Amino acid sequence: MHSTETLWSNGTSCPAASADGGCADDQIAGDGYTCRFEQGARPESLILNMGPQHPSTHGVLRVLLELDGEYIVRAEPVLGYLHRMHEKMAEVKTPAQFMPNMGRVDYLHALAWNWAYVGAVEKLAGIEIPERAEYLRVITCELNRISSHLLWWGAYLLDLGAFTPIMYAFDDREMLLDLLQLMTGSRLTYSSFRFGGVYTDASPAFVQGVRQFIPHLRSRLPMYTALVTENIILRRRIEEVGVIPQDMVTRYGASGPVARGSGIAYDVRRAEPYSVYDRFDYEIPVRHEECSMARYMVRMAEIEQSLRIIEQAIESLPDGEHMHPKAPKPSFKLPAGESYFAVEGARGKIGVWIASDGGKTPYRVKLRAPGFSNLALFAECARGTLLADAVAILGSLDMVIPEIDR
Amino acid sequence: MTPETAYVTPDVLLAPLDPAYLADETPARTGLRWSAFLSADALPRAATLLLQAGWHLEDICGLDVREGLMAVYHFDRMTSPGRLAIRVLMDRAAPVLPSIADIHQGAEWHERETADFYGIAFTGNPNPAPLLLPEGMQGHPLLKGEAARAPLAALLAVPGREDTVLRKAEGFTLLDPAEDAKPAKPAKARAAATEEGADNA
Numbered sequence: 001m002h003s004t005e006t007l008w009s010n011g012t013s014c015p016a017a018s019a020d021g022g023c024a025d026d027q028i029a030g031d032g033y034t035c036r037f038e039q040g041a042r043p044e045s046l047i048l049n050m051g052p053q054h055p056s057t058h059g060v061l062r063v064l065l066e067l068d069g070e071y072i073v074r075a076e077p078v079l080g081y082l083h084r085m086h087e088k089m090a091e092v093k094t095p096a097q098f099m100p101n102m103g104r105v106d107y108l109h110a111l112a113w114n115w116a117y118v119g120a121v122e123k124l125a126g127i128e129i130p131e132r133a134e135y136l137r138v139i140t141c142e143l144n145r146i147s148s149h150l151l152w153w154g155a156y157l158l159d160l161g162a163f164t165p166i167m168y169a170f171d172d173r174e175m176l177l178d179l180l181q182l183m184t185g186s187r188l189t190y191s192s193f194r195f196g197g198v199y200t201d202a203s204p205a206f207v208q209g210v211r212q213f214i215p216h217l218r219s220r221l222p223m224y225t226a227l228v229t230e231n232i233i234l235r236r237r238i239e240e241v242g243v244i245p246q247d248m249v250t251r252y253g254a255s256g257p258v259a260r261g262s263g264i265a266y267d268v269r270r271a272e273p274y275s276v277y278d279r280f281d282y283e284i285p286v287r288h289e290e291c292s293m294a295r296y297m298v299r300m301a302e303i304e305q306s307l308r309i310i311e312q313a314i315e316s317l318p319d320g321e322h323m324h325p326k327a328p329k330p331s332f333k334l335p336a337g338e339s340y341f342a343v344e345g346a347r348g349k350i351g352v353w354i355a356s357d358g359g360k361t362p363y364r365v366k367l368r369a370p371g372f373s374n375l376a377l378f379a380e381c382a383r384g385t386l387l388a389d390a391v392a393i394l395g396s397l398d399m400v401i402p403e404i405d406r
Numbered sequence: 407m408t409p410e411t412a413y414v415t416p417d418v419l420l421a422p423l424d425p426a427y428l429a430d431e432t433p434a435r436t437g438l439r440w441s442a443f444l445s446a447d448a449l450p451r452a453a454t455l456l457l458q459a460g461w462h463l464e465d466i467c468g469l470d471v472r473e474g475l476m477a478v479y480h481f482d483r484m485t486s487p488g489r490l491a492i493r494v495l496m497d498r499a500a501p502v503l504p505s506i507a508d509i510h511q512g513a514e515w516h517e518r519e520t521a522d523f524y525g526i527a528f529t530g531n532p533n534p535a536p537l538l539l540p541e542g543m544q545g546h547p548l549l550k551g552e553a554a555r556a557p558l559a560a561l562l563a564v565p566g567r568e569d570t571v572l573r574k575a576e577g578f579t580l581l582d583p584a585e586d587a588k589p590a591k592p593a594k595a596r597a598a599a600t601e602e603g604a605d606n607a
Contacts, residue, residue, distance in 0.1 A: 031541065032535065032541045033535065033541075036533075036535060076533070079515075079537055079538055080536070080537060080538040080539065080540070083538040083539070085547060087523070087548065088547050088548060091548070120437070123434075123435070123436075123437060249462075249484075250457070250460065250461075250462045250484070251457065251462070251510055251511045251512060252462075252510075252511055252512035253462040253463045253464055253465075253510070253512040254512075259484070264484050266484040266485075271484075271487040272433075272487055335564070336560055336561065336564045337435075337436070337561070337562075337564040337567065338436055338438075338561060338562060339435070339436055339437050340436065340437030340438060340480065340489060340491075341437055342437070349464070351464060351465065351480070353437075353465075353467055353478075353480070355469065355561045355562070356561070357556035357560045357561055358560070363556055363561055364467070364469055364470075364548075364561075366465060366467040366478075368464055368465040368480075372515060372516075373464075373512050376511070376512050376514065376515050377511070377512070380511065405538060406538075
């Protein structure tokens, strides 16, 4: 309950809110969002508040649902429960001080956010990166992508009622975390990229570990398929559920496996090539079914493609420095100007826009989170589906709430 | 609306809207391929033309500069990519923009976020409730104090940017070099105080 009057961004107060922030109508319980949502409901509908503590909302997403029996008439995600105002922090910290934040925006693919930010800074300041560092970035970022997809896989199946797969996924993911720990010093919230390179060089133990991990995971993937992907219960749950046509992808600016599951072969690594990705032979998996199963299949295929990239990169890892000899000191000043740098994260296109006036801290930093646009289409996608399908659809979008709320 | 739509470059596409400024950019330097300044009235029409030509909205960024409040719309394409930045300047006293959420539905959340951070009102947004900040919160966290505001030219018109200006309306002076390109920044003092910490990072 708030003591101040509820102010909406158009300057008016919520139509049904009373002075204490609750609802004037005592038949309606809840905050301003519920009140407003209730206003548009049909009299025979049931309003259901899902989350922010519901396990399948992965963190703290809240969804308001209007139900007709078991069918969803209307849905509205309510965000902000994990909002930390990273964009404000970026304006009061130097680029080097802001780097640790990049491990905490999307904690499942932290290195992609590392990369988006260092990429924008390097582009703006004209900082060069040694070739060995580019390779190390590719290897660690792809390892991180696999660990993100493995966690998604386990957690998604858990949402759908399959308890065992996450045990297998976490078994394999644990090896990845051990490897990434050697390179980054952390197990989850990595911030190991530096302007002009990476924090540590690859040790022989890391190179050896990666070489062993590739055949190991490849030997496990057929078991994943046999155990889960071909399971009839799973397929009935997610096939033809959560259909996202191509025009919906465009209207919402969705990207990543959500776009590729709808037949759009859009991948930032190809569309806006960066680093040394053009040197490797790999495919962009695309499915045309547009449903939750299509997005599932895209992610499973991406694990194999990431292994291909890592295999080529580790075998052709060039000698040299992991930091450019002319890399700036952490206290360097950003030159004036703007730069936009995009990378392909596990959830899609991550973009960082920096505008600088030449001061010590950036003037403005915008963080474009792929999950934000991907989740925005949920309300339209879920309309007319069953309540149980909402869980299948939300999970298939692979949302990471800290990235969406930022 | 499908991504296969034939590619029409934004300078041709937006020509009927008579943009005050339109430039061909160098992606290797800024990450942008095109940039344009539009009036607020022209925004919905531009959004419609872009959607029909297969462009999608990437994000909406607010920006507080000396000349007023600004919103930067980043658009991109799935096929033949190349980023387009559309910039709209508003009067600080009445920062209002027409919503484009009825055209690009993904804009609804971007607009609500920009409203949270900058207090810009988007008329026609279907659900103008706070998105990320709490209900009833007063103030907008990304607005800058008067001393901290930089002129737009100090951010966007830097030496060596090498854009090719394709259109420039008469009297368009927003990107002319400002007399004092570097205003006093209060954030500087704080950054200097924690410089030791940065060196240890």
